Amino acid sequence: MEYYQYVKSLHIIFIISWFVGLFYLPRIFVYHTDACKKPSPEKEILQAEYARIAKLLFNAIMNPAMYLALGTGFWMVYASWWSNFGLHRWLHIKLLFVIGVVIFHFVCRKLMLELRASKFRLSSLQLRLFNEVATVLLFAIVFLVVIKSSLVWIWGVIGLLIFSIVILSAVRIVKIIREKK
Secondary structure, X not given: OOXXXXXXXXXXXXXXXXXXXXXXXXXXXXXXXXXXXOOOOHHHHHHHHHHHHXXXXXXXXXXXXXXXXXHHHHHHHHHHHHHHHHHXXXXXXXXHHHHHHHHHHHHHHHHHHHHHOOOOOOOHHHHHHHHOHHHHHHHHHHHHHHHHHHOOHHHHHHHHHHHHHHHHHHHHHHHHHHHHO
């Protein structure tokens, strides 16, 4: 148990590293899609560079950070909460959101492979909306971890829905502003 705080510190660092990738990789997808509108050879040069950056980001940062974050997280659950696991509903809900983050991670991988194979099917707006999924998941997880059992669940869900609507509205407003330019 004396190592718990060290493992927790590492867990936070790995989570930050993982989410940096989860925030940035969908942005690279947006840039890659926007590059389709550029003339040749600029289009090909940009798309090749975005594909290279995406692969490097995913393989060198996101994958190791995900596995290390999950490993340290499961170690903390085992070391600290396992004996009373059934009593901590917030932890169960947090783990569901973590599963959502892992699914998002592998959807990013699938999109990256489609991008490299030139079989990309999502529009720039769809990718901008997709980019916000990680933000919503992060907010949900942080609030669950900090507030824990004192959270009134209905207000938490309502707050998350309102936050999601605000993000979606902001993406649409930015799109309208960009189209006017």
